[in-house]
C-alpha cells in the first residue's frame with residue numbers, strides 16, 4: 001500500500017472495511033484526537049483535513065445507501081444489499097458536556113454523540129441534536145455542589161489553575177499553571193474526591209471528578225447495540241481512536257475484529273498508534289477509500 005500508513009494499520013483497515021454485511025461504527029474521541037490540544041477548551045477545533053474526512057463520513061451516513069458522496073458509499077455488498085457505506089455510522093465520544101461537544105465538533109447529521117464520558121448521549125438529526133436529559137438524584141446533586149466548592153477552593157490563589165463545571169462533574173485544569181501550583185491543586189482535587197467517595201480521573205492537564213460512574217467503554221458497548229439495530233446488521237465492527245487515559249476504557253472493551261488507534265505517546269491497550277490529528281485524517285481517508293472499494 002502506498003498510503004503512507006504503517007503496513008499493519010493499513011492491513012487492519014482493509015480487514016475492517018471488508019464488505020461482509022457487518023455495520024461499521026467509527027467512534028472518535030474529540031480533544032487530542034480530532035482537535036489538537038489548546039489552552040482554551042472553547043477554542044478547540046478539528047484540523048481542516050480531519051473536518052473534511054469527518055464530513056465525508058457524515059455524508060455516507062446521510063446517504064442511507066444512496067451515495068451522495070461521489071459514489072464513496074459503495075453499492076456492491078457480497079449479499080446483494082447496500083454496501084458498507086450505508087452501514088457505516090459515525091460517533092463522537094468525549095468527556096465534554098454534550099452541548100459543548102456538539103458546538104465544538106459540529107457533527108454531521110446522522111452522528112451519534114456521547115458526552116461526559118458516557119453520562120450523556122445524543123443523536124444528530126436533520127432537525128438538530130436529540131439528547132437524553134441527564135438527571136441527578138438529590139444526593140448526587142448535593143455531592144456535585146460539594147465537589148464544586150472543594151475544587152474552587154483547591155484552585156484559589158493558584159495562578160493558571162481553574163475549574164470547569166459540567167452537568168455531572170467538575171474538572172480541574174492545570175495546563176496554564178506552574179509545577180508547584182499544579183501539584184497543590186491536584187492534591188486538593190484528589191483529596192476532595194477521596195472525601196466524597198468519588199473517582200479522580202487524571203487526564204492531560206486535567207483531573208476530572210464525576211458524581212455519576214460511567215466510562216467510554218460502557219458507552220461504546222451500548223452504542224454498538226444501537227448501531228447494529230439502526231443499520232440492520234447482526235455484527236458491528238468498531239474503530240475507536242483516542243489519545244487520553246479515559247480512552248483506554250474504550251480500548252478495553254474492543255475485540256479482535258475491532259480497530260483500536262492510540263493518538264500520541266503513552267502506554268495503551270490499543271493495537272495501532274499514530275502521532276496526531278492529521279494522521280487520524282490519513283486513517284479516515286484510507287477508511288473512506290476502503291468503504292468506497294467495498295473491499
Ligand SMILES: O=P(O)(O)OC[C@H]1O[C@H](O[C@H]2O[C@H](CO)[C@@H](O)[C@H](O)[C@H]2O)[C@H](O)[C@@H](O)[C@@H]1O
Nearest residue numbers: 030031037038039041094095096175204205206
Ligand atoms: O474525551 P475528550 O474529547 O478528549 O475530552 C476530554 C477533556 O477534553 C478537554 O480538555 C482537554 O482539551 C483542552 C482543549 O484542548 C485542553 O485545554 C485540556 O488540557 C485537555 O485535557 C475538556 O476541557 C474536558 O472537559 C474534557 O473532559
